[in-house]
Amino acid sequence: MTLPSVLITGASTGIGATYADRFARRGHDLVLVARDRKRMEALAERLRQETGVTIDILQADLTQADDLAVVEARLRDDAHIGILINNAGTALGGGFLQQSTDDVTRLVALNTTAPLRLASAVAPRFAAAGEGAIINIGSVVGLAPEFAMTVYGATKAFVLFLSQGLDLELGPQGVYVQAVLPAATRTEIWERAGADVNAMSGVMEVGELVDAALVGFDRREAVTIPPLPDVEQWNSYQAARQAILPNTSQEHAATRYRTGV
Numbered sequence: 001m002t003l004p005s006v007l008i009t010g011a012s013t014g015i016g017a018t019y020a021d022r023f024a025r026r027g028h029d030l031v032l033v034a035r036d037r038k039r040m041e042a043l044a045e046r047l048r049q050e051t052g053v054t055i056d057i058l059q060a061d062l063t064q065a066d067d068l069a070v071v072e073a074r075l076r077d078d079a080h081i082g083i084l085i086n087n088a089g090t091a092l093g094g095g096f097l098q099q100s101t102d103d104v105t106r107l108v109a110l111n112t113t114a115p116l117r118l119a120s121a122v123a124p125r126f127a128a129a130g131e132g133a134i135i136n137i138g139s140v141v142g143l144a145p146e147f148a149m150t151v152y153g154a155t156k157a158f159v160l161f162l163s164q165g166l167d168l169e170l171g172p173q174g175v176y177v178q179a180v181l182p183a184a185t186r187t188e189i190w191e192r193a194g195a196d197v198n199a200m201s202g203v204m205e206v207g208e209l210v211d212a213a214l215v216g217f218d219r220r221e222a223v224t225i226p227p228l229p230d231v232e233q234w235n236s237y238q239a240a241r242q243a244i245l246p247n248t249s250q251e252h253a254a255t256r257y258r259t260g261v
Contacts, residue, residue, distance in 0.1 A: 028053065142160050
């Protein structure tokens with residue numbers, strides 16, 4: 001049986017390049033998407049020699065509408081692509097008051113609009129075929145406003161919600177959707193945000209992160225959190241969230257919000 005091709009965004013380095021390595025070694029052809037063509041060409045040449053898979057390169061800045069449209073078209077039209085990895089993302093240094101509106105807008109475009117549009121481009125084809133997978137790279141920061149990465153965390157909360165919603169909608173149609181939530185991982189995102197990753201503790205190596213995420217992928221987990229030791233903490237979090245839902249459909253405001261009570 002022919003294995004599906006894998007399209008990976010942010011594929012020139014870090015998590016995306018490591019996913020490319022791992023899926024190539026599993027025998028999957030690849031479509032690499034990133035801004036840095038030179039790095040992608042070097043990665044593609046190495047993986048072609050080591051694994052023999054076919055690798056295409058799409059140079060694209062996913063914050064630009066025209067570039068994003070090219071990748072969307074490839075996902076819609078290329079029936080060989082059966083796995084989409086929405087990995088491209090960025091972060092910003094400083095707090096909300098220090099971040100420029102233009103920088104924040106680009107961050108939101110890359111971290112939320114791009115994965116949304118790419119998933120939207122490919123999901124109808126996957127659903128019609130009754131198979132396919134979408135892997136969305138989120139972050140534990142999306143669970144924790146306490147980490148003081150307000151806009152970045154908000155984008156990653158969006159990625160988690162989107163993934164969980166798509167899992168509920170598309171899962172019955174044979175489409176697997178996985179949200180991967182790393183914590184601090186040794187990639188270039190820290191340098192771009194003005195942080196020294198070597199001065200941080202608890203930083204996971206990127207190979208270990210991706211290998212763990214692929215264990216979750218093979219198990220068909222909806223949410224994979226590689227650094228979390230006790231899965232029951234996540235299960236309890238989910239159970240507490242779900243227990244709230246029946247109590248939110250009320251005809252009247254809760255007693256504590258009624259005036260004169």
